[in-house]
Amino acid sequence: EQSLAAELGRYASPSDVASVVLGAATVLESKWPGIKDLLAAHLAAAVEPARDPAACAKCVQIVQGLGSSPGFASPCPAKGIWEVRDHVDSLLGAVFRDKTVLNGMGYDIGRHRWAKAVVPELQEESRPGIRGGRPNMRDDPNLIQLVKDRLDMFTQTSSRLCVKGPRSSHEWQVVRTLTKDANSIYNDEPDIFSSMSNRTLKRIMRKHLCQYKPAWNESDWCQYCFDLEHKICPQVAELVQDVRSRLAAFLPSYFEAFDTYAQREGLQESPGLHLRMLRHFIYFHERQGPCRAHSRQGSLPCGMASMRNAQSGFPQRQLLDLREAEIQINKELKAMSKLLDSYLFHRAVNAHQKPLLKTILDNPGHGVLSMLCDFKELITLPIMGKTPGEAFFATARMELSCFGCVLTESAAGSTQECPQAQKLYIILISDTLDHTCTRANHCIDICLRQRSSSVQLREINIMSDAAGHFRGFESLYHHCVKLVRDHQVPVRVHYGCEKHMKGECDELFGWMELAMKRAKQRKCEIKTMDQLKWWLDDYSAAMRAQDPSSPRMTVLVDTERKPQYGRRLLSNSSDFAITRTYSITAVPLAAAASRYGVRVYNNIFSSRPVWKELTSSLYDEPANNLEEPCRKGYYGSGRENWDTAPVPLNQSTETVLTKRQTAQERHLAQGCDIKYSRELDDEALQQELIKKTQRLQRRRARVRIKQAALEAKVRAHLASSSSSSSSSSSSSSE
Ligand SMILES: [Zn+2]
Ligand SMILES: [Zn+2]
Ligand SMILES: [Zn+2]
Ligand SMILES: [Zn+2]
Structure with a gap:
């Protein structure tokens, strides 16, 4: 062996040695057939340990990849990836049976995953709990x-409608208008942002509470409140900034004390108080020591004369x-x-x-009747699935007025100790278009007749917006004199704040819009x-x-005369102006004791902070335009258009259309052969088909x-990688 080596x-x-040994084996093959195979087997057996996959470049590459x-x-991958990873883990686990080897080859696997890779039962246990990452909070x-409760605090009802759920559904619901935008609600409500x-x-909000929508346009909101936010507040901020820079030019530290105070008291949150305090601070700045109102420790630091006296170093000529x-x-x-x-x-x-009006309406108390009323905008008849063109429509429509009332009275089981209320929603449809005081009073009378309670009536509350048709002298007479006399109970009149009285009446009108929309769909x-009443x-x-x-x-049709x-x-009382009060009370009095049999008080607000008696200053006069008839909605001659009943025409019968046809026929060749189909006519269908075919062909070509x-x-x-892999394999085999 030594000598051969x-x-x-x-x-x-x-490589030369290899080829020489191979050549020698080939020569010896003639003497001992099979020596080459034997050599190969021995060589393979000797080399075997080196074929451990951890040392094989290809295996390392695959495992690392x-x-x-x-x-x-990812610690918590999505469900699909999770399953694939488990599968790969267990596959590699079965092949290598050693975590450190795997890690050494560049496959990062932790203890937990390794356990699951070796014992597949663990995989099943661990998966469902964490499936798909974090839990779904949306549903x-x-x-x-929680969100709904918070949103309810910043909404008012509207009569708009919106689709419930996905866009394609035809379920409608009444919109609630947000009075504050969602971002502010999020930031201001701790239990939401936490x-x-x-x-x-x-x-x-998008998925479950889509009925909460921002105001559609500015009139959905109060104009005053809109102006306050968009016009007045910016102006105030600008003025304050200007004032500060003007005074800081004299004394750079002019506002230091004020700012500390404002910060501490949170004045920025109440702009009115802030502005007033600022004015006071500036006006009394030159004083020696605080004024009497602010002498207490911790109150507004007014009187800062020390900042401008001779010792302070302030140039006295600028004083x-x-x-x-x-x-x-x-x-x-x-x-x-x-x-x-x-x-x-x-x-x-x-x-x-x-909130006062809401309480009065929702929980009026035993024997007390409360009603909230308002007019809806006009309704136009007919209501149909398809709206005909303007020309056809012009005289063929009719306007109706609609009066809504929410009436709360004591329910059958109500007692003094445990008052129970029942609510009745009344819609009064009429062809009388007037929105006057007279009309409003008439409607209130009709609604009062709908009373069904068996409980003894003890008080009436009438609530409405502060518009002229409710807050007028005619209403005053009707509510404070006529109603009190008729029912012999105290009557309280309440008005909502100007432009804000959008309440349950709007919900009622929203419901009505909903019903009419459904009628169109059907x-x-x-x-x-009458048809409208039946439908409702x-x-x-x-x-x-x-x-x-x-x-x-309850839907009522009113056709009574004026x-x-x-x-x-x-009232000739000097301090009474009807447009400056939100609450008036009238109490019945023995007829002999006074001219009207009532005692009338001005309470200003529904919380009744004052009782200014007006009884002695009252006088009355007839309402103007008593004789004038009501404005009525009616169909013009076009009403007939809806009631046509075309019948076959015999030889002698001529209609407007046939006469016209006879006169014009020869100038419009084949006029009566015109193609007409309820659906798309043939040509349009052809066009549509061509377009669709072209679109399909274009898409196929692109694919x-x-x-x-x-x-x-x-x-x-493949060509480039096979050439590189063949070169690498040839180099490794050498
Ligand atoms: Zn390998
Ligand atoms: Zn307002
Ligand atoms: Zn002061
Ligand atoms: Zn009104």
């Missing part, structure tokens, strides 16, 4: 309820200029304060009245008031059959081009 060692390279599969490194009923992300909030600037600024701030405060007060009034033809009755009955908790609706009770009740390109790429890649 020495002999072979003389050759230049190992598998380890870096997309998503494998969590608790979160949905339990979900803003994105989750949006997702929940007069500074004072002049302060007086000028005081004037400007005063004017702005007045404007701002008036708008802020409007908001405060709404915040005050709204292709009903509603041409008269049917719809309401169907709704209640489906969901017994849905509101009780009532003749129109009188106006006025073919893509496929060819892909194939070419794969071929090129």
Whole structure:
């Protein structure tokens, strides 16, 4: 062996040795057939340990590549990746049976995954709990309820409609208008932002609470509140900035004390107070020590004379200029304060009245009747599945007015200790288009007749918006004199804040819109008031059959003539203005004791902070335009268009159409041969077909081009990789 090794060692390279040994074996083959195979087997057996896959370049490459599969490194991959990873883990586990070997080959696998790879039963256990990453918060009923509760705090009902659920469904629901945008709600509500992300909030709103929508346009919102936010607040901010820079030019640290105070008291949150305090601070800045109102520790630091006296180093020749600037600024701030405060007060009034009225309507108490009423915008008849063109429509339609009322009265089982209320929703349809006080009073009378409670009536509350047709002297006479006399109970009149009284009446009108929309979908033809009433009755009955908790609706058609009770009740009391009160109370009085048999009080707000008696200052006068007839909605001559009943024409019968045809026929060749089909006519169908075919062909051509390109790429890649792999294999085999 030694001598042979020495002999072979003389050759230049190992490959030369290999070929010499191979050549020698070939020569010996003639003497001992099979020696070559024997040699190969011995060589293979000697080399075997080196064929461990951990040392094989190809295996390392594959294993490392598998380890870096997309998503494998994630602690909680998506479900699909999770399953593939488990499969690969167990495959490699079965082949290598050693975690360190795998790690050494570049396949990152932790203890936990390795356990699952070796014991497949563990995989099944671990999967379902963490399937698909984090738990789905969008469908969590608790979160949905939380969001809904919060949104309800910042919404008002509207009469708009929106689709429920996915776009394609035809389920409609009444929209609730958000009075605050969703981002602010998210940021201001701690229990929302602590339990979900803003994105989750949006997702929940989109999927489950799509009826909460931002205001459609600015008129959905109060004009005052809109102006406050978009016009007045920016103006105030600008003025404050300007004032600060003007005064800081004299004394750079002018506002230091004020800013500390404002920060501490959170003045930024109440702009009205902030502005007033700022004005006070500036006006009294030159004073020696605080004013009497602010002498207490921790109150507004007014009176900062020390900042401008001779010892402070302030140039004394500027004293007069500074004072002049302060007086000028005081004037400007005063004017702005007045404007701002008036708008802020409007908001405060709404915040005050709204919950009061809601309580009165929802829980009026035993024996108390509450009604909330409003007019809806006009309805146009007919209501049909298809809307005909304008020309056809012009005289062929009719307008109706609609009055809505939510009436709450004591339910049958109600007692003094445990009052129970029942709500009745009344829709009053009429062809009388007037929206006057007289009309409103008449409608209220009709609604009051719908009372069904057996409980003794003890008080009436009438609530409405503050528009002229409810808050007028004629209403005052009707509510405070006529109703009190008729029913012999106290009557309280409540008005909502101007422009904000959108309440359950709107929900009622939304319901009505819903019913009319459904009528259109069903292709009903509603041409008269009675048909409209029947449809609404049917719809309401169907709704209640489906969901017994849905509101009780009563639809009335009013064709009564104009009532003749129109009188106006006025007061010559100097401090009474009807447009400046939201609540008036009238109490019955023994007829002999007073002219009207009532005692009338002005309470200003529904919380009744004051009782200003008006009884002695009252006088009345006839309402104007009593004789004037009501405006009535009616069909023009075009009404007949809806009632045509075409019949076959005999020889002698001529109609407008036949006469016209006779006169024009010879000028329009084959006019009567015109193709007409209810659906697309043939030509249009042909066009449509051609278009569709072309589109399909274009798409096919595109797909073919893509496929060819892909194939070419794969071929090129295979060619280059096979040449490189063959070179590498040849080099390794040598
Ligand atoms: Zn290998
Ligand atoms: Zn407002
Ligand atoms: Zn002061
Ligand atoms: Zn109104």
